[in-house]
Amino acid sequence: MKKTVRDIDVSGKKVLVRCDFNVPMQDGKITDDRRITAALPTIEYLIEQNAKVILMSHMGRPKGEPKPEFSLQPVADRLSELLKQDVVFAKSPVVVDDSVKAAAEALAPGQVMLLENVRYRAEETKNQEPFTGQLASLGDVFVNDAFGTAHRAHCSTAGIASYLPSVSGFLIEKEVKFLGDALEDPARPFIAIMGGAKVGDKIPVMENLIGKVDALMIGGGMSYTFFKAMGFEIGTSILDEESLDLARDIMKKAEDAGVEFLLPVDTVCAKEFNNDSPQIVCDRDKIPADMMGMDIGPKTVELYTKKLAEAKTIVWNGPAGVFEMPNFAAGTKAIAQALADGDAVTVIGGGDSAAAVEQFGLADKMTHISTGGGASLEFLEGKELPGIACLEDK
Numbered sequence: 001m002k003k004t005v006r007d008i009d010v011s012g013k014k015v016l017v018r019c020d021f022n023v024p025m026q027d028g029k030i031t032d033d034r035r036i037t038a039a040l041p042t043i044e045y046l047i048e049q050n051a052k053v054i055l056m057s058h059m060g061r062p063k064g065e066p067k068p069e070f071s072l073q074p075v076a077d078r079l080s081e082l083l084k085q086d087v088v089f090a091k092s093p094v095v096v097d098d099s100v101k102a103a104a105e106a107l108a109p110g111q112v113m114l115l116e117n118v119r120y121r122a123e124e125t126k127n128q129e130p131f132t133g134q135l136a137s138l139g140d141v142f143v144n145d146a147f148g149t150a151h152r153a154h155c156s157t158a159g160i161a162s163y164l165p166s167v168s169g170f171l172i173e174k175e176v177k178f179l180g181d182a183l184e185d186p187a188r189p190f191i192a193i194m195g196g197a198k199v200g201d202k203i204p205v206m207e208n209l210i211g212k213v214d215a216l217m218i219g220g221g222m223s224y225t226f227f228k229a230m231g232f233e234i235g236t237s238i239l240d241e242e243s244l245d246l247a248r249d250i251m252k253k254a255e256d257a258g259v260e261f262l263l264p265v266d267t268v269c270a271k272e273f274n275n276d277s278p279q280i281v282c283d284r285d286k287i288p289a290d291m292m293g294m295d296i297g298p299k300t301v302e303l304y305t306k307k308l309a310e311a312k313t314i315v316w317n318g319p320a321g322v323f324e325m326p327n328f329a330a331g332t333k334a335i336a337q338a339l340a341d342g343d344a345v346t347v348i349g350g351g352d353s354a355a356a357v358e359q360f361g362l363a364d365k366m367t368h369i370s371t372g373g374g375a376s377l378e379f380l381e382g383k384e385l386p387g388i389a390c391l392e393d394k
Contacts, residue, residue, distance in 0.1 A: 002176070002391040003167040005042060005143055010051040012109055016139030017042065017169060018156050018387075020148035020371060021057035021075045030074050033082075035148070038371050040082060042145045042169035043112065047083070050109035054138055055079075055087075056095075056118050056156050057146065064122030066093035076114045088113040095121055096134040104138045118156045125152070127159045136163035145169025148372035150387030151379075161390035168391050171371065176388065178368035179315075179379045182347050183212055187312035193304075193335065195220030195318030196352065199243035199250075204381040205317065206250050215260035215311075217304060219320030219331065223264050223284075224293050226251070232285045235269065237293040262307065266297030268321065268328060275325035295321025296331035305338040314339055317349035317377065323356050332356050340365035349376040 005015075019039040024031045039055075046053045062070040076089035088111065090100040095116050107113055115138075118124045123131035132155040136142070142164040144150065149157050150172065160166070168176075182190070192213045194202050199222045206216060218226060224237035229247040254261040267284055269291040270277035281297045282288070296304070308314060316339065323332035333356075339346045340362045348354050348366050351373030357363045370376040375385060 001394040002173075002388060003394050004173045005045060005167055005169055007394065008141060008165065008167055010046060010049050010141060013051055013140040014054060014104060014107065014138065015046055015051040015141045015143055016054045016056065016135065016160065016164070017046070017143045018146045018149075018160075019055055019057045020146040021055075021072060022059050022148065023075065025059075025069075025074065028074060030078055033078055035371060036075060036078055036082065038171055039145055039169070042143065042171060043083065045170065046143075047110050047112065052104075052107035052109055053112040054104055054107070054115065055112065056115040056135065058119040058124070058149070058156075059117050060119075062117060062119050064119065064124070066116075066120045070117050070119070072114055072117050079112070079114065083112060085112065090115050092116055093120060095131070096138065101138065118154075121155075124155045127153050127155050131155045132159035133163065136160050139164060142166040143169045144387050144391060145171045146387065147172050147175040147370070147375050149375070150372065150385040151375040151383070153386035157387040158390045166391050168388065172388060174368070175370060175372070175376070175379075178347050179370065179376060182313055182315050182345065183380070183382075186212070187345060189214040189311050190313040191215045191217060191308060191311040191315075193217045193219065193314065193316040193318070195222065195316075195320050195332075197221035197238055197240070199225045199240045199247050201377075202318065203243065203246050203250060205377055207253065208380060208382040209315075210250075210253050210257050210259050213259060215262060215307065216254055217262045217307065219264065219296050219304075219335070220318050221293075222318075223267070223296075226263055227284055227287075233287055233289060234293065235287045235289050235291045237287065262304065264296045264300040265303060266299045267293040268295040268297050268331070270294050270328070273322070275327050279327065294325075294328040301331055301334045305334055308335070308338040308344075309342055311342065311344045313347075314342075314344045315347045315349060315380065316353050317351070317380065319352050319356050323352075323359065333360050336360050336362050349373065349380060
């Protein structure tokens, strides 16, 4: 267990908080502020405890130089509205300079300041000096609350912990609790749903889960690589050709471990990767040579939803089909609805699965939606995340 902000005295101290404010933007406006609102419990707690709060985050990929379109100014403005108090924006192209240091020193207890995009500095993603030391010089304590970047060893996520007492915020605490409990002490039956396009990306996760789950359910583009590995015609469906042997291996490992390995039994096919392309439903071994699989079919939906109704813990990572296209969203929607209707602990592993449950208006029916796609994947693989490993143990 890692220490959290509750475990240390922050009153009157300058507390550096790494958040994940990498929010989507359009024409200089924030289009989705969920990552900002997810950080509020930690920020509000620090304000109540009379800390001097210094927030930092990256946005986009400015590649180590200041680019106005990646400025965190809109985030400072939105934070001011949400916190109902002015957030000081330390607008410096080098992130930390004498004026920023002076602003940090001038903070009163309960005040909040936001630094400019940490990726304006080339050292950030390489975890190099002098940037790490410059960031650390601003604070007395470091709080990491950016789960979405916890799998990266950067100056602002891991490097800074070698300078300052370091603990987690409430968001990282929550992520570790839900993902950790699902892996280490799940209520059973425990089912993992794996979707998405590339088998290779998910193999380490599946290998780690085989020793823990009762059933592994496959959907999405990766299904067709498994079908090909089984000797079926997959037409023009997406294929992760390099992973055919890995697909065979994972099926064998599941069988040897006594884990039920569920693959779609039918699929919705279309001629073109286009929402308006005419569709047909075929059994998985009858995909026409000139068509591509776009979604799981109705027989699979029935099989999967029935199975999910029995589960007590479900981890879902990756959609069942091309849910961004309304005509091929039925399978992913049915799975989301099955999770919403059941009484299992449901953990959504960020990324496209999180986007899907949001799109279908079912997000508030899930037990936990991870804020970090890549980080949650690596956590589910059983990897140590550098941004969490560096924090102090209880």
